[in-house]
Amino acid sequence: MAEACGVKRIKLGSQGLEVSAQGLGCMCVSAFYGTPKPEPDAIALLHHAIHSGVTFFDTSDSYGPHTNEVLLGKALKDGLREKVELATKFGIIYAEGKREIKGDPAYVRATCEASLKRLNVACIDLYYQHRVDTRVPIEITMGELKKLVEEGKIKYIGLSEASASTIRRAHAVHPITAVQLEWSLWSRDVEEEIVPTCRELGIGIVAYSPLGRGFLASGPKLVEKLDNDDVRKTLPRFQQENLDHNKILYEKVCAMSEKKGCTPAQLALAWVHHQGDDVCPIPGTTKIQNFNQNIGALSVKLTPEEMSELESIAQPESVKGERYSSIMPTFKNSETPPFSSWKTA
Template identity: 80%
Template sequence: MAATKVGRIKLGSQGLEVSAQGLGCMGMSAIYGPPKPEADMVALIHHAINSGVTLLDTSDVYGPHTNEILLGKALKAGVRNRVELATKFGIHLTEGQREIRGDPASVRAACEGSLKRLGVDCIDLYYQHRIDTRVPIEVTIGELKKLVEEGKVKYIGLSEASASTIRRAHAVHPITAVQLEWSLWSRDVEEEIVPTCRELGIGIVAYSPLGRGFLSSGPKMVETLSNDDFRKYLPRFQPENLKHNERLYEQVNKIAARKECTPSQLALAWIHHQGNDVCPIPGTTKIENFKQNIAAVALKLTPEEMAELESIASADAVKGDRYIGTFATYHESETPPLSSGQPV
């Protein structure tokens, strides 16, 4: 496979420039089974940077904390000035219980913690991972704005936020990027959220662009998941939905065979063709898979092929919710209105 050099795109309207494809680092440390060997993951991160993939995505909740520590170790090799470092705050795990926090004190404490674990003076792109529906979004963004003014954060992002929440946040301080799940089997964001981002000049970061691995290897992946792999319990991977969802993979696979590429390359190319304001961040723990993923940047799809893919990835093509019911998404991201006199 010929080496692929990944180009650059502008993300948002505030001046942030990133690699056209990023690297989701979560699975290296947590969520998708046990942590992977640290030395191997550092080598993978360095290989990504040398290939031009410089947008590295993590969060304080991955581990928790261990993924940020891993990235901190990788950055000690003198590569900090070559990467765009993105992390997130807002999901707290206490004795196995999840709590979403967006109050100013927790925002500031989370930022200080991430800076320390990452070993950096400034976070390039800092996302609110989930929206705290108890705190007006203006209050949370107001604290983030202070962190920007203090030089601790360069650009602000949101993850899993509704269109109205994005608008309210953007009115307080420019939002550079919105992270959302977007792939051939998660297309609901195209209705309202993607158009809102484009209207406001906000970049789009697509997480799980390979359907959490389903668009790479289909139903057989479910058989290999360990009991501590988060995906094992997702509705779309349950037997009652999996058989239906297998059809989508089979059709993607047929088109990929015709294109002489892998299904994952085809799925990633589809996302890349959505526009030059979209950066997918597929995760992997293997250099060989990484090489396959970045090759998708150069894969060209005709309008007819795009239409064919979109026809098989219609709204009824997938059964099952994206998350277990207790996990918040943009559907549960409306916050109270800002009270008069409430500081921002």
């Protein structure tokens, strides 16, 4: 097994933000992936990450909702705030079992103020629009975010699951530092248009679910271990009719990782790392041993031939099932109304 190594630093985007080359997705300790982790254990995990050199923490006001931000606020007391790059998100509201996306200026400001209080910080390092509000021109949302930067409440602005044209329009209002998107051996559609757009504009790329929501680490047996309320049980790729097909990809990754002397998870993460120094994966976990394994991916070196081999076994036809169910739209490639429509409305 590849051993964990020192975590290097990378520049994320061209606006000055520097982060650990691998981050930590904090969602799963509080929401969506079964029973939340006990607070003392979750805080111990976060502290372990900092001491290990992983300092880029990713959360959202929708995780819980709110409880994940509160957890990070507690974990980053006693001088630890200055040691991390803190990213949170706004835009998704869960109320009465329904999901709503919002991006109007009043909401943007109010939700930022609320996140600052929950996180117990004076400034958020990277503030993402979690999903794009298709009712509000992106220029309007960005205008309010720009004001928050000018007021010192946020340092850098990000987008998540935005289309190439939305990214361009947003970037014209105020520089976008990072775009967060799902990117892994079983989610590669972003390579066609989104990733090239980010690189053209000097925008950093943050890859969430780089382990395929755990599938690339554990394969089909993962499903057997999931709690009944784990959201992955509802996702198309984890349904039995698709698992039998998708396990072939996992088995090929396993065979290659065995040759490399690393775990399947480390190989899958290493593939993301080898996409470039402008890419930062943020795998999530609830266990310190899994965290240690994940940072071990930084010491797995892949040759061009090995990268080609991985990409040949991870073609679109290698994966069956959509990323989300029909009731959980990703809003990927979402467009917003033209700016002129808002002004004349």
